[in-house]
Amino acid sequence: MNPLLQGLDPVAIHRVLATGQALEMHRPNQAANQLAPLLASHPDHPEVLRLHASLLSLRGEHKAALRDMRRALEQRPHEALYHNAFALCLAEAGELDLAIEALYRACALQPGFVLAWYNLGLFLMRAACFDDARIALRNAIELAPDYTAARAQYADLLRMDNFRDEAIAEYRKLLAEQPWAGMAWWGLAEIKTLPLGTADSDAIRRALAHPHASDGDRVAMGFALAKALDDQGRYAESLQALAAANELARRHRSWNASAFDATITSINAARCSANAGGDLGSEVIFIVGMPRSGSTLIEQMLASHSMVEGTAELADLPLVIGEASAHYKKPYPLWLADMSAEDCRHWGQRYLERTARWRKRRPISTDKLPNNWMHIGMIRAMLPGARIVISRRDALETCFSCYRQYFPGNDYTRTFADLASYWRSFDAAANHWARREPAHVYQHVYEDLIKDPATHIRQLLAFCRLPFEEACLRFHETKRSIGTPSAMQVREPLRANTARAPRYGECLDPLRRALDQR
Known part of the structure; x- marks a missing residue:
């Protein structure tokens, strides 16, 4: 018998195995049905706790997931599998540094644990520790060619x-x-x-x-x-x-367009009237917009400045929103309109704490998670000193580029109708905030940049309150690791012939019609 299953009767063992299979197949409801009797009959068994933690993490209940994983680890502190599971829960909760520590512990306890080395490589990549990530992935490959x-x-x-x-x-x-x-x-x-x-x-x-x-x-x-x-x-x-x-x-995986529209409508209706005050967040530049619209290029230009650390597509703002939802015991954005200035300061500081490691070398950091466009109101409330750059590109080119990109998780990119609907929501939000907050929200248009790079790079730096540096014009020479699909492109000088839709001619008429362009 597997020693991890000691203390369980045959029926319970069957349910544990069935729960594990359901979780591997990302079927949380099926896993919950199998797990419910176990939680009643064996609530303190470490394997039951581990599986419950995985289910809670999958559902976004990060605090409860970590609680159960810690209870399991107290009983089996030398079990590498448990440290690996703990790391996954920590990573989902946004505690990347702690997750890496847990994986190093798992690998030390069981040097032949291939999955732990692989996960360590992934998380080190996410933390921009690329040399260490290379070592971890090589270890995984050596163990399992x-x-x-x-x-x-x-x-x-x-x-x-x-x-x-x-x-x-x-x-x-x-x-x-x-x-x-x-x-x-x-x-x-x-x-x-x-x-x-x-x-x-x-x-x-x-x-x-x-x-x-x-x-x-x-x-x-x-x-x-x-x-x-x-x-x-x-x-x-x-x-x-x-x-x-x-x-x-x-x-x-399908896209629920009506649910998304309802979410955006709810966010727009619950805008926060308070803000943290002062210049809190002045050390952050948010880059938001549609994927494939030039946001990586914007980050590369800014990261070429001596004062700016280019980071990645950080999950910290959504995770802070999740923490706030758990605190207020209400789903986002229902609590947004009720926030006081003190609340805004608290959550703004929480975001700055979470991202502080990105500002160890340089005083200003970027945050390039595209979907943060829907949270501009939240950013303005929590971090009134932050600058928000909206990346814009021609609607047809942007949507077609999204359609051509292998985007696991971005399910709205699968059909022209969903892409056009998503574009319209983004477009409305971008225009609204740019009109309302011109000192803090700036729309950077890709086509304008292509026509006159020097002028528009200077304008971008001025908006971000950065002194001009020649290196920003030579952004393609900047040496840094880039984890987005545009990694190779932004290492080349700007090209004027990037439009792809004209090559497809009338084949793209269905997308044009979805975008109301014909």
Whole structure:
């Protein structure tokens, strides 16, 4: 018997195993049904606590999840699996540094624990500790040479670190052994400067039919195939490949447009009238907007300044909102209108505490989570000294670029109708806040930048209250790791011919109609 299951009767063991399977398949309701009798009959058993913590974390109940995981660890402090589970709960709660500590502990307790090394590599990447991440991922690969996810992630890390040729070699090596590895194909496609030829598109078509390919592999390969066909000028075929990949993705995760619209309406109706006062948050520049609109380019230009630390797509603001919701015992945004100035200061300080590590080298940090556009009112209340840069690009180009991008979790990108609906919500919010708060909210237009880079980079720096530095004009020379799809592009000088929609002509008329452009 598995020693972790000691103290459980056969029926309970069956339920533990069934709960674990349901959690692995991301079926929280099924897991909860299996777990409920266990919580009644064995509420203090460490395996029951571990599974309950995982379920709570999946549901966003982070405080309760950490409580149960700590109770489990008290009983089994030397169990590496438990430290790994604790790390996952900590990471979901936004405690990245503590999660990394827990994973180092798991790896020390069980040096052959492949999953712990892999998770450690992922979290170190998220923390921008790229050298250490490389070591952790290499350890995982040495322990399990066929571990597809670790090998693809290692190649992704090389790409993010601008080791282009090394990344290509790693992807190709993995594909030679596992031609169905979807994330390796997509990793190659993400190297925008690498054209994929007919040999690649033919290989992807064969891999799509491979019996070892999962639906996840097929979705990633579908997007890679579309990129290859686009490189070859086969635009109608590329669009067909995109439609198939997006449709397959929708079978597993769909977008609830009406629920999203209701959320945005609720946020707009509950705007906070108080604010923290003073210049709290002046050390932060938020970059918000639609994905694929030039936000990584904005961050790269700002991160080229000697006073600015370019970070990543930080989850800290949503996590602070989650903490506030738990504190007020109300879902966001129902408590927003009730906040006092003192409340605003408290949550603003909480955000600054969470992000302080990004300002150890330089006094100002960016926060480039695109979806924060829907929380501009919250930012203005909590951090009135912060600057908010809205990244804007032509609606058709932005939406089509989102449709072409393999975006796990961004489910609104799967259909033209959902993309257009999402765009309209963003557009309305961006225009509202730019008109209302011009001193703190600035719309940076990609097409304007392309026409006159020097002028618009100077305007961006002036809005952010930064003295002009020549390095910002030479942003493509700045050495830093970049974890977004635009990593390779922002390391090149600006190009004027980036518009892609004209190549597809009338094939994109359905998207134009969804955007009310025809």
